[in-house]
Structures are given as structure tokens and as C-alpha cells.
Amino acid sequence: MYKYDQYDQAMVDTRVEEFRDQTRRRLEGKLTEAQFTPLRLKNGLYLQLHAYMLRVAIPYGTLDSRQMHALADIADTYDRGYGHFTTRQNIQYNWIKLEEAPDLLADLAKVEMHAIQTSGNCIRNISSDHFAGAAADELVDPRPYAELLRQWSSFHPEFNALPRKFKIAVIASETDRAAMRLHDIGINIVKNEAGELGAAFYVGGGMGRTPMIAPCINPFVPLDQLVTYAEACLRVYNRYGRRDNKYKARIKILVHELGAEEYTRQVEEEFAHLLGQGVEPPLAELERIRTYFEDPAFQDASNDTIDRSDPDFALWVDRNTVPHKREGYVSAVISLKPVGGIPGDATARQMHVMAELAKSYSFDELRVMHTQNIVLPHVRKATLYTLWQTLEAEGLGSPNLDMIEDIIACPGLDYCSLANARSIPVAQKIAERFASTGKTDALGQLKLKISGCINACGHHHAGHIGILGVDRKGVENYQLLLGGSEAEDVSLAKITGPGFDENGIVDAVETVTDVYTRERQDGERFLDTYRRIGMDPFKEALYG
Amino acid sequence: MRLLTGNDLKTGAVTWWTGTDWSIHVEDAADVTGHEDEIARREEASRRVNGPYAVDAELKDGVPRPSHIKERVRSLGPTVRPDLTLKPAEPDIGNWVI
Numbered sequence: 230m231y232k233y234d235q236y237d238q239a240m241v242d243t244r245v246e247e248f249r250d251q252t253r254r255r256l257e258g259k260l261t262e263a264q265f266t267p268l269r270l271k272n273g274l275y276l277q278l279h280a281y282m283l284r285v286a287i288p289y290g291t292l293d294s295r296q297m298h299a300l301a302d303i304a305d306t307y308d309r310g311y312g313h314f315t316t317r318q319n320i321q322y323n324w325i326k327l328e329e330a331p332d333l334l335a336d337l338a339k340v341e342m343h344a345i346q347t348s349g350n351c352i353r354n355i356s357s358d359h360f361a362g363a364a365a366d367e368l369v370d371p372r373p374y375a376e377l378l379r380q381w382s383s384f385h386p387e388f389n390a391l392p393r394k395f396k397i398a399v400i401a402s403e404t405d406r407a408a409m410r411l412h413d414i415g416i417n418i419v420k421n422e423a424g425e426l427g428a429a430f431y432v433g434g435g436m437g438r439t440p441m442i443a444p445c446i447n448p449f450v451p452l453d454q455l456v457t458y459a460e461a462c463l464r465v466y467n468r469y470g471r472r473d474n475k476y477k478a479r480i481k482i483l484v485h486e487l488g489a490e491e492y493t494r495q496v497e498e499e500f501a502h503l504l505g506q507g508v509e510p511p512l513a514e515l516e517r518i519r520t521y522f523e524d525p526a527f528q529d530a531s532n533d534t535i536d537r538s539d540p541d542f543a544l545w546v547d548r549n550t551v552p553h554k555r556e557g558y559v560s561a562v563i564s565l566k567p568v569g570g571i572p573g574d575a576t577a578r579q580m581h582v583m584a585e586l587a588k589s590y591s592f593d594e595l596r597v598m599h600t601q602n603i604v605l606p607h608v609r610k611a612t613l614y615t616l617w618q619t620l621e622a623e624g625l626g627s628p629n630l631d632m633i634e635d636i637i638a639c640p641g642l643d644y645c646s647l648a649n650a651r652s653i654p655v656a657q658k659i660a661e662r663f664a665s666t667g668k669t670d671a672l673g674q675l676k677l678k679i680s681g682c683i684n685a686c687g688h689h690h691a692g693h694i695g696i697l698g699v700d701r702k703g704v705e706n707y708q709l710l711l712g713g714s715e716a717e718d719v720s721l722a723k724i725t726g727p728g729f730d731e732n733g734i735v736d737a738v739e740t741v742t743d744v745y746t747r748e749r750q751d752g753e754r755f756l757d758t759y760r761r762i763g764m765d766p767f768k769e770a771l772y773g
Numbered sequence: 774m775r776l777l778t779g780n781d782l783k784t785g786a787v788t789w790w791t792g793t794d795w796s797i798h799v800e801d802a803a804d805v806t807g808h809e810d811e812i813a814r815r816e817e818a819s820r821r822v823n824g825p826y827a828v829d830a831e832l833k834d835g836v837p838r839p840s841h842i843k844e845r846v847r848s849l850g851p852t853v854r855p856d857l858t859l860k861p862a863e864p865d866i867g868n869w870v871i
């Protein structure tokens with residue numbers, strides 16, 4: 230894991246003290262709310278429906294046990310004993326007091342964490358593959374590149390006031406586990422025919438009001454030009470992105486309006502100019518960063534076996550563990566989606582437990598998934614049963630990875646001031662319906678995603694089944710979407726037709742899954758069947 | 774009726790104007806029809822509230838009930854955490870919100 234050097238630590242510590250002073254001045258009335266709001270937002274502090282909400286950055290979703298323990302302590306000390314893991318691999322606290330926020334940030338800084346650039350029109354926390362460094366199918370670990378970009382983008386003076394927020398994801402495998410093409414910039418580390426590593430740049434993707442899939446604008450940028458190319462992409466956006474209309478200000482609109490070809494031409498022109506400006510950090514810096522991401526001391530576990538005699542355990546192994554690059558190891562997914570629970574929420578106690586499990590069984594590492602679960606990336610098969618027993622005892626053992634009960638749901642109207650409708654109760658009802666009817670198993674992989682408004686924090690456009698909460702004259706209403714994917718087979722979901730009320734949407738989800746089970750051919754997932762038969766049979770079943 | 778609401782500056786807690794002070798309980802809220810702006814300006818200037826604004830409401834069983842669901846969620850707490858709402862002991866309180 231990356232460790233702060235003296236510059237990182239000094240920057241974060243200085244920022245905490247600066248914010249302490251700003252907060253004091255606000256509380257003393259020397260700053261108005263209008264003056265203070267942009268300052269608190271720069272430190273991730275929002276004012277939400279019930280209280281201040283703090284969004285803490287978890288760089289590319291990677292944590293160690295010390296940090297997870299600290300997040301748990303913060304939940305206990307400053308919040309109400311829990312936190313919410315988000316679709317951007319971050320954590321949010323819902324009940325923060327302004328007067329305590331500087332102390333909280335100081336506690337975070339002690340474990341090399343902060344909430345800087347988790348809000349506002351800047352480059353946000355870089356996200357990545359949650360199985361990075363562990364996945365059997367990855368080319369290289371993408372995190373050194375994500376870390377390099379984190380350092381480049383942190384406090385970047387030129388990109389501190391972009392037309393709109395800016396999100397970057399970095400992956401290094403053909404399987405896309407980070408919704409890479411639904412980011413402002415998606416970077417895939419690839420190999421060319423000569424066997425050299427480079428970066429494929431996808432620019433102009435996103436969800437929200439106008440969902441778009443990022444086109445590839447350059448299939449191979451040499452790694453010693455990675456930062457310069459990213460800088461060129463941002464420069465063109467910063468210069469020409471629309472500032473006159475908030476809803477048209479994201480880079481996806483610029484790329485769309487200019488056309489990918491013209492945008493690329495401008496980027497290449499800027500890139501050629503920048504190449505002579507010494508923007509790129511020396512490769513030695515990348516090498517320095519890379520040393521922090523070397524493999525842990527894996528043991529020879531090739532003879533490890535899994536005793537499957539306990540059927541509940543065997544089911545969890547089948548569903549919640551994924552292949553690892555080292556024989557005898559797996560990555561284990563801790564589900565934060567118990568049936569009837571709140572997707573992504575974890576209590577302080579659960580965070581402490583996960584931290585201890587990471588220490589005992591996963592070389593002290595944890596990852597936050599954009600699907601709001603937690604990964605223990607490197608677990609020996611021989612230790613899985615003991616690990617699972619603890620998870621079970623702590624309500625963390627739901628065997629439902631990528632199944633219909635593993636729902637992504639944004640905080641929605643229960644917490645979010647931008648929401649039109651509640652997301653969480655809908656997620657709870659759907660999970661309860663499928664758990665009680667026993668249909669979950671038969672559906673196999675089915676990704677269901679719910680957002681409480683068009684901002685799409687719940688990734689509804691990318692759900693095999695998506696749900697969007699809307700406000701119909703003050704009453705919650707839910708639109709149903711089908712056919713989205715955030716993975717390498719990326720696609721945007723389409724709306725089925727008129728929306729449903731809270732109970733109606735639960736029935737509607739069951740109806741479309743019934744169409745799937747009736748129509749599917751061997752080996753087809755819901756998404757495959759939808760793509761083969763199209764929307765009509767689903768519409769027919771829903772609306773007659 | 775119109776209610777004046779905002780957040781406590783220090784804690785962020787949702788508060789309601791009672792006619793003389795701020796309360797976290799919506800049932801204490803006073804009708805401010807016609808005086809919204811004047812009270813909001815004064816109270817914000819004295820930092821007793823952050824970002825005050827007026828909302829529509831009606832009296833239900835003698836208690837002001839905001840007309841929009843968002844304000845009802847604000848006034849009670851998250852519907853999915855009855856243990857954290859202002860009235861955790863009342864099992865049917867969710868019906869008041871919805």
C-alpha cells in the first residue's frame with residue numbers, strides 16, 4: 230500500500246489546520262454561509278437532509294486495517310456508529326457536527342486519509358479495480374498508475390475550478406470491474422504488439438442526466454507520457470467545457486458536441502505542445518510508487534483445499550470468492566447487503582471486525598467495491614472457513630455477490646437533499662421479495678441498481694435492471710430500466726415505460742425476472758436474454 | 774400554513790421556528806405566513822440557523838405536517854432507521870412520513 234511521504238502528510242495536515250481556522254471563523258460569524266460553503270465542500274463536508282455529511286476519499290478503494298479501524302472509531306466518536314460505503318469506493322458519514330469536523334479530519338490525517346476533492350468541480354478520488362493486485366486476469370496492478378494520477382490531480386492548481394466535477398478510473402484487465410467507460414476518463418493499461426505497456430484512454434463517459442459511454446480516443450499512450458496525456462485531455466475540457474449550463478458542463482457533453490474525432494484532434498495538439506513542457510513526472514517516481522504495491526509475502530498454498538462439508542459455507546465460497554493470481558489464494562467478498570439491510574452501510578463494530586480479518590487473513594489489506602461491498606483481496610483457501618464463520622456471526626456473510634439481492638442503492642430521499650424518492654426501502658423490499666420466494670438462485674448473475682434521482686449515484690443506467698426514483702407531484706414514483714452494464718460489455722439501460730409506485734416497482738422487477746426465466750436459453754444471464762429478445766416481451770408482461 | 778426551517782449551524786440538526794426560538798421538533802413549529810423572509814433574515818444574521826427557508830404544511834391531528842415528503846423525512850429522520858428518528862418508540866411513525 231502507498232504510504233504518505235513528508236509532502237503528502239504536510240499537505241493534508243496543513244489543510245486540516247486551514248479548515249479548523251475557516252470553521253472557527255464561520256462559527257464566530259466572520260464568514261457567511263455563502264463564503265463558507267465552497268470552503269467546506271473543498272473538504273468533503275456537505276449539508277444534507279438531516280445534518281452535515283462528510284465524504285472521505287479512499288484512494289482507489291484500498292485500505293489497511295489501521296485505516297479501517299480509524300473509520301470505525303470516527304463512526305463511533307463523531308457519527309452514530311455507522312458509515313456508508315459508496316459507489317465511488319468512498320465512505321460517507323451522515324451525522325457530522327460542523328464544530329467537530331476539524332477534529333475528525335485531524336484524526337483521519339493521522340491514518341493518511343482525508344476528504345479533500347470529494348466534492349466540487351475538481352478531479353475526484355481516482356477509482357480502480359477492487360481486485361487490483363490480486364485478480365487472476367490482470368495484466369499488471371493498476372494502482373501505481375492510479376496513485377500517480379492521484380498525486381498529479383491532488384491540489385492541481387489548473388484543475389481546481391473545472392466546468393464540472395471530474396472522475397477518473399484506471400483498470401488493467403479485459404474484465405472491467407470499475408465501470409471504466411462510464412467515467413470522464415477511463416484508462417485501461419494494455420500491452421502493445423511489442424509487449425510494451427501503455428494506456429488506452431477512453432474519454433467522455435458518464436451516467437447522470439445524459440448517460441454516455443466513453444469512446445476510445447487513443448488506444449496506446451506510452452506510460453512515460455500518461456500524466457501528460459491526461460493533462461492534455463483536461464486542458465481541452467477546461468478551456469472549452471461549458472460553464473454556462475450546469476447540466477451541459479461535464480466532459481461527455483463536450484466530447485459529444487465536438488465529436489470524438491475533433492476532441493481527440495485538439496487533445497493531440499495540446500499533447501504535442503505539452504510534451505515539451507516537462508509535465509511528466511520522472512519514471513523513477515512511478516517506480517518509487519510501484520514499490521508500495523509489490524506482492525505481499527504469499528506462501529506456497531498450492532496444496533490448500535477447501536472443505537465443503539458445510540453447505541452454507543460451500544455456497545458462500547461459490548458465490549463470494551473469486552480466482553486469485555496465486556494458486557491457493559482467493560479474493561473474498563464481504564457482502565454489505567444482508568436481506569432487509571441498507572446497501573453499503575456498516576456499523577463501527579463491523580468495520581473493526583473487517584479490519585481484524587484483513588490483518589489475520591489478507592495481509593492487512595481491504596478494498597471497497599463500487600458495488601458497496603468490501604474485499605479481502607488475498608485470502609488463503611485453507612483459512613476461508615474460519616474467516617467465513619466470523620463473517621456469519623457478524624452479519625457479514627450473505628452469499629449474494631452479483632445476484633439480485635446484491636443491490637446497489639444510493640442514499641436516496643432518506644438522506645440526500647437532491648433526491649426525488651427513497652432508494653433504500655425499494656432495495657430492501659426487492660431483496661426481501663426474492664429471498665422469500667426463493668427465486669434468487671435461479672436468476673444467477675443479475676445486477677440491480679437504484680438511484681433516488683437523475684444524478685445516478687446508484688448507477689441505474691448500468692444495471693441489468695435499473696430503477697430511477699422520480700417525483701410525481703410530491704409522490705415517489707419509480708421508473709424501470711433494462712439492459713445496462715458497467716462491465717466490458719458496457720451498455721446503457723432503457724426505460725420500459727410508465728413508472729410504478731413503491732410496491733408496484735417490486736412487482737415489476739419480479740415480472741421482468743419471470744419473463745427472463747421463461748425465455749432464457751442455456752447459460753444466458755438476464756442481460757443476455759434481454760439483448761437477444763429485446764424490450765417488447767418485457768413491456769408486454771409489464772403493461773399488457 | 775407556512776413553516777420556517779433550516780439547520781443548526783453548529784450541529785447541522787434540522788430545526789423549526791417556534792415563534793420565539795428554534796426546535797428540532799416539527800410539532801413545535803409556528804405558522805410564519807407573511808413573515809418568512811423577515812424572520813429568516815434576522816435569524817440567519819444572528820447565526821441561530823443556517824440556510825432558513827419556508828415550506829408549505831397543513832395541520833394534521835393538531836400537529837403541523839409539511840406538505841412535501843422531503844420535508845417530512847427531514848423532520849423525522851431516515852425512514853429506514855427508525856432507531857435514529859426523533860420518535861423511535863412509535864412503531865407507526867413511518868406512516869406519518871409516507
Ligand code: SF4
Nearest residue numbers: 639645648681682686
Ligand atoms: S442519485 Fe440523487 S438521490 Fe441518490 S445519492 Fe445521488 S444525488 Fe442523492
